Amino acid sequence: MGIIVQKFGGTSVSNIERIKQIVPKIQKEINRGHYVAVVISAMAGFTNSLVEYCKAISSLINTQEKAIVDFVLSNGENISCGLMSLALNNNGIKSIPLQGWQIPITTDNQNTSALILNINHKIILEYLNQGFVPVICGFQGINNNNITTLGRGGSDITAVAVAASISAERCDIYTDVSGIYSADPRIIHNAYKISKIDHNTMLEFSYQGAKVMHPRSIEIAKTFGINLNVLSSFEEEIGTQIVANKHMEQSKIIGIVCNPNIFMVEIESTKPLHKILLELKAEVLSAFNSGKIIKIICSMEEMNKIEQILEKNYDMFTIRSDVAIVSVIGNRLLNEKSLINKILKVISDFEISYFNPEHSRISMLLNEEDAQNLTQKLHKEFIEDNH
Numbered sequence: 001m002g003i004i005v006q007k008f009g010g011t012s013v014s015n016i017e018r019i020k021q022i023v024p025k026i027q028k029e030i031n032r033g034h035y036v037a038v039v040i041s042a043m044a045g046f047t048n049s050l051v052e053y054c055k056a057i058s059s060l061i062n063t064q065e066k067a068i069v070d071f072v073l074s075n076g077e078n079i080s081c082g083l084m085s086l087a088l089n090n091n092g093i094k095s096i097p098l099q100g101w102q103i104p105i106t107t108d109n110q111n112t113s114a115l116i117l118n119i120n121h122k123i124i125l126e127y128l129n130q131g132f133v134p135v136i137c138g139f140q141g142i143n144n145n146n147i148t149t150l151g152r153g154g155s156d157i158t159a160v161a162v163a164a165s166i167s168a169e170r171c172d173i174y175t176d177v178s179g180i181y182s183a184d185p186r187i188i189h190n191a192y193k194i195s196k197i198d199h200n201t202m203l204e205f206s207y208q209g210a211k212v213m214h215p216r217s218i219e220i221a222k223t224f225g226i227n228l229n230v231l232s233s234f235e236e237e238i239g240t241q242i243v244a245n246k247h248m249e250q251s252k253i254i255g256i257v258c259n260p261n262i263f264m265v266e267i268e269s270t271k272p273l274h275k276i277l278l279e280l281k282a283e284v285l286s287a288f289n290s291g292k293i294i295k296i297i298c299s300m301e302e303m304n305k306i307e308q309i310l311e312k313n314y315d316m317f318t319i320r321s322d323v324a325i326v327s328v329i330g331n332r333l334l335n336e337k338s339l340i341n342k343i344l345k346v347i348s349d350f351e352i353s354y355f356n357p358e359h360s361r362i363s364m365l366l367n368e369e370d371a372q373n374l375t376q377k378l379h380k381e382f383i384e385d386n387h
Contacts, residue, residue, distance in 0.1 A: 001032065001033035001034045002035070002168065003036075003128065003163075003169060004034045004170060005160075005163040005166075005170075006025065006029065006036060006038050006039070006171075006174065007038075007039040007040075007138065007155060007174060008022055008038070008039075008084075009041045009155065009173075009174065010042055010047075011044045011175070012041075012174050012176070012233035013043055013083075013084065014044040015043070016083070019087050020087055021233070023087055023088060023093070025174070025233075030133070034169070035129075037134050037136065037166065038084065038135045038136065039136045039138045039158050039159040040077060040080045040136070040137065040155070041076075041080065042077050042139070046076040047139075054072055067146050067147075069111065070112060073139075074137070074147050074149055077099075077138055078099060081097045081137045084135045085133075094133065095132060095133045096132050096133075096135070097137075098123070098135065098136045098137065099137045100136075100137055100139075100141045100142055100148075101142040101145075102123070103119060103120050103124065104119075104141075105118075105119050105120075105140065105141045105161070106120075106143065107142065108143060109143045111146075111148055113149075113151040114141050114143065114148035114149065115150075116150070116157065116161050121162075121166045124162065125166055136158065136162060138154060138157075140158070152301065153214025153216070153217070156217035157216045159171055159173065160218075160220045160226055160228070161217075163224075164220055164221075170226070171221070172228075173229065174232070175230065175231070175232065176232065177232060178193065179195075179231070179232075179240035180197055180230055181193055181194065182254065182255040182256065183255060183257070183379045183383070184210075184258060184375075187375060190379070192383075193239075193240065195238070195241065196241045197240060197243075198242070198244060199218055199221055199242060200222070201330070202218050203215055204257075204327070204329045204360050205255060205257055206218055207285075208259055208325065208329065209259025209262075209325065210255075210257050213228075213230065218242070221242065225244060227242065228243075229241055230242065252331045253329070253330040254330045254331070255330075256326065256329070256375050256379045257327045257329060258372060258375040259324060259325045260324040260371055261299065262285065262297055262300070262321075262323060263297070263298055263299075263300065263303040263323075264319075264365070265298070265303075265317060265318070265320075266293050266295050266320065267293065267295075267296070267310070267316070267317045268293055269294060269314060273287055276296075279313060280306045280309055282305060283298070283302055284296050284302065285298055285299065285325065286354065286363070295354075297323075297325065297354075307319070324368040324371035325363050325364065325371075326363070326364050326374050326375050327362065328343060328361060328382070329360070331360065332359055334359050340362075342381070343362060343382075346378055347374065350364075350366055351367065351370070352364045352366050
């Protein structure tokens, strides 16, 4: 049998009891004849506390201080990783905890959002061949002997990158939900679990605000052909498989994603749009002109990065947080004109300020207070009535 990578998120290791409950899941794969490598997140809420401690000391963190912040933030994974390894050894499973620098997981020098450049897979494979379960700290890397972190969702990225580096059979992502759903089940009670989804479609789900997996981890899985399973740590249910694209030319809507965690920046400027984007150095979700006003849509994380630049470079700008993006996700959505017409009919009762149709997603910007209602109507029309 081959190698399996199992990743356990923050809620899965949020206390000692839950850490102990993970042991049988690892033992099950060993009993099936697999070599198992484990990637662990910090305990739920722990990294947030460390972030707040850093902000309490230095509210405006400069580039040099980010290296120190990474030194602090990386400690959450050290604790959960050590405890997980201890739990395995206590149950007769040989295990060794590994920090990012010990492997090493080499990254670039972009502290707090570093990109993985290389993973030395030899030490991981050596431990596997010796019968150990290596428990690896997610989120961590190293650059020129300095600790780096990969940003939010970094443990997903670590897990899939490790799976790629050791040619794993698959990577199992254990979280607090039992798979990928056709919409957020907290607001759409009739949302159904998707049994299988391709990398490209999952990328759209992630980029449009579905928080189950970080888009960078899906990019790695797609590039290296890694099959993923999204599973619940707390329920014995079949999850969602994320696999290579197997669609032909059929048009199909797979899910509806509502993302209220966005900001819209409205800038009054004569500068070309591309120059403004270069100045802001932000990863934007969308940007467009509306008369003399340039509108930029970005995530909360990016907004925190660009607010100081806006205040320094522009006199006339406003920041709105009362907006949301609702996206229809699927395959070859523009192939069927009747599909677009049906979507336009559903949204005709709403005040849509931006409509962006693409082959794999159709996104709409509207007031946040209307977003849930639109999500429900789209889900009923295109998914519930056809499922």
